[in-house]
Amino acid sequence: MQVHDAVARTLSEQGVDTLFGLMGDANMLYITDFVSQQGGRFVPVVDERSSLLMAAAYASARNCVGVATVTHGPALTHAMTGLVEATRGNQPVVLVTGDTPGVASHIQYIDVRAVAALAGAGYERVWSGASAAPDAARAFRRALTERRPIVLDVPFDLLEDECGSDELAARVELAGPHDADEESIDAALGLALSASRPVVLAGRGAVHGGARDTLVELAEHLGAPLATTLLARDLFRGHRLDLGVSGTVSTGVASGYLATADCVLAFGASLNQWTTDRGHLLQNARVVHVDRDAARLNAHRPAEISIVGDARAVAAQLLDHLKAAEVEPSSRSNDTLARELAEWAPERSFTDRSGTDTIDLRTAMVTLDRVLPRERNLVTDAGRSMTTPWKFVHGDDPRGFMHSVNFGSIGLGVGTAVGMAVARPDRPTVAVVGDGGFMQGVVELSTAVRERLPLIVVVANDGAYGAEWVKLAEYGLNPEGSRTQWPHLAGLAEAFGARGYTARTVQDLEKLEDVFADLQGPVLVDLVIDPAASLSD
Incomplete structure (x- = not known):
């Protein structure tokens, strides 16, 4: 097995079925292998930046790692805007490219690692034929766990080197959800049950975590309306107490309620300046913030209680504790709010x-x-x-x-x-x-x-x-x-x-x-x- 075979097989082993990119010297061999030998789909783009945009959209829609590939030199600089867009959108994407041939003053040479760093992306490199498969798999692991693009540098001069083994790295998977600590769950429930105008807010993490039904049940138990961030828009569409998007594009009905909310239970939402309308919304609320990524907690506004955990799993824990304590569902009807939402045109x-x-x-x-x-x-x-x-x-x-x-x-x-x-x-x-x-x-x-x-x-x-x-x-x-x-x-x-x-x-x-x-x-x-x-x- 040669390095280009190992790259194509690693893509397939990591669950990749679609590759977006523009073919050139640095990538034509493993693109061909991916299609002809691994049965994958290659979607050729016209503009290299689009390879990143398409891969990022694919990753977001499928909740997977998207993969783009461009050849070396100017192809990478053309792709730069798409790479920055995907990085700032926290999209798990692997961009496969490679160093130019190792000859003096190669016209297309550019420092691949420096380009990745400038875009805010991570960088990994295939160092030898012997390490090709684990090196490539490491890029997938980082893209998945860091939720950002990783540039995988497969140097041109290594493409036809022998790997010495047909063994591939195992598929990278995220760890499953784990229970939050009991103290945090009890404190969160204390805040929610003492509130007179609570809101359950869902972000993209709740979408990817399949948390909709659990969050609806939790909100109904608490007598709370539901809202989303922009990236989770329409998650609760059709529910009588769906406020819609919280933030700069809120309706008048929603912004009026959100501005006076006294408790927000936020699941998989970053609570950035747009979700809070630069602080105008949720300003009076005490916040319970739940996210799988500890780095996202308190990143934009402080929370009274921060819980590292999966949106659906933590919401289920909260429900289980309510039921175990025999806390009756709230009698708060919110009929006036429901009527205002229904009448809004x-x-x-x-x-x-x-x-x-x-x-x-x-x-x-x-x-x-x-x-x-x-x-x-x-x-x-x-x-x-x-x-x-x-x-x-x-x-x-x-x-x-x-x-x-x-x-x-x-x-x-x-x-x-x-x-x-x-x-x-x-x-x-x-x-x-x-x-x-x-x-x-x-x-x-x-x-x-x-x-x-x-x-x-x-x-x-x-x-x-x-x-x-x-x-x-x-x-x-x-x-x-x-x-x-x-x-x-x-x-x-x-x-x-x-x-x-x-x-x-x-x-x-x-x-x-x-x-x-x-x-x-x-x-x-x-x-x-x-x-x-x-x-x-």
């Missing part, structure tokens, strides 16, 4: 500012929420338009939601959406992106076409860089300098092999309901909006 939360030939983005998102298939994934790019779908376009499963805002870069949405569509092909993936971001990432539309993915790209097209439009106006300057001109986007989509449509009215979107219901490949909707129309009232 998104279309009444803003003033529609559609024009004669433009549609208000909020109205468009409310309409899309109605006409899209109920089972769908949602991906958003960074930019002015990103929070609007967060508020108004819902999903049936939070594992199907992802944004590409961790590094604040536009242009990452389409690549991220392709990864989501590969991970969850049983339902359409809806990508909402700005026009500038779309033009930066448009090349990956060809990937979606080639792979025949059920992808709907909705371009919020205001013919300008919208955030800059707003900021220039706030400075009292003429915002026209942020305008730009694009080609006809629907025609551009068709040139890539997708179907393209232009929508200026609610009726234009409603006519696409049948198209959305029977996707035969990617579809683009050019949503024409006015950059001067305010997104807030």
Whole structure:
């Protein structure tokens, strides 16, 4: 067995079934082995940064380690933005690349370890043929336990070296959940039972831990409404006391309750500045914070009680203690809150500012929420338009939601959406992106076409860089300098092999309901909006 065989076999042994990347000298051998000998799937990208975006989306949707691969030198620097995005999103990804051939002044040489460090990623290296399999497996172990990308450096000069053994490293698995200590459980229950306005808050860790039903039962026992972080959005959708997302995109009903909550039981949630709306929400609450990763506890705000543990396991412990102590379910009905939540209507939360030939983005998102298939994934790019779908376009499963805002870069949405569509092909993936971001990432539309993915790209097209439009106006300057001109986007989509449509009215979107219901490949909707129309009232 040669090193390139060992790398491909290690990928398969670690449970990898899909590899995203762009082929070159440094990786063509093990990519070919992975497909032809291990039966894996290789999804070729157009832009190297997209390999990281797709792998990160795949990892998030499947709760696994995603794998990307690029060749050496400029391919690695091209991938840098995607690597930083995945790192700041705490995504367990292995990026397989490698040092250039060991010749003097190789034109594509770059220090792979330094690039990884600059991105905030970890670094591992295959040191020899004899250590190839355990070296590669170590990268998976670190990605899984550290919840961040690890760059695996497989030097070009080692690829055809003999391994000397066919033995592979065992598959890396996370340790199972363990019980929290009794003292912490009792203290947490003391806080929760003494509260008059408690809230049970779930984050992405609760989603991955399968904690929904246990958290619902716990909340009902405590008489507490339920809320989520953005990354766990719609986890409790349909429950009478679902507050929705806590934070900067909360509804008025939810933010009113959360601002006066006196106890929050947070499971698998980081409680960052966006979840707390920069401290405005949950400011009066005493916090019980539960997370598998001790480093995440108290990272953004102090908690009265911090518990290291799995969300579902700790919630089950709390329930068991309540029942063992014969604590009766709370008689708190929350009927007024339930009625306010039921009566809240998104279309009444803003003033529609559609024009004669433009549609208000909020109205468009409310309409899309109605006409899209109920089972769908949602991906958003960074930019002015990103929070609007967060508020108004819902999903049936939070594992199907992802944004590409961790590094604040536009242009990452389409690549991220392709990864989501590969991970969850049983339902359409809806990508909402700005026009500038779309033009930066448009090349990956060809990937979606080639792979025949059920992808709907909705371009919020205001013919300008919208955030800059707003900021220039706030400075009292003429915002026209942020305008730009694009080609006809629907025609551009068709040139890539997708179907393209232009929508200026609610009726234009409603006519696409049948198209959305029977996707035969990617579809683009050019949503024409006015950059001067305010997104807030």
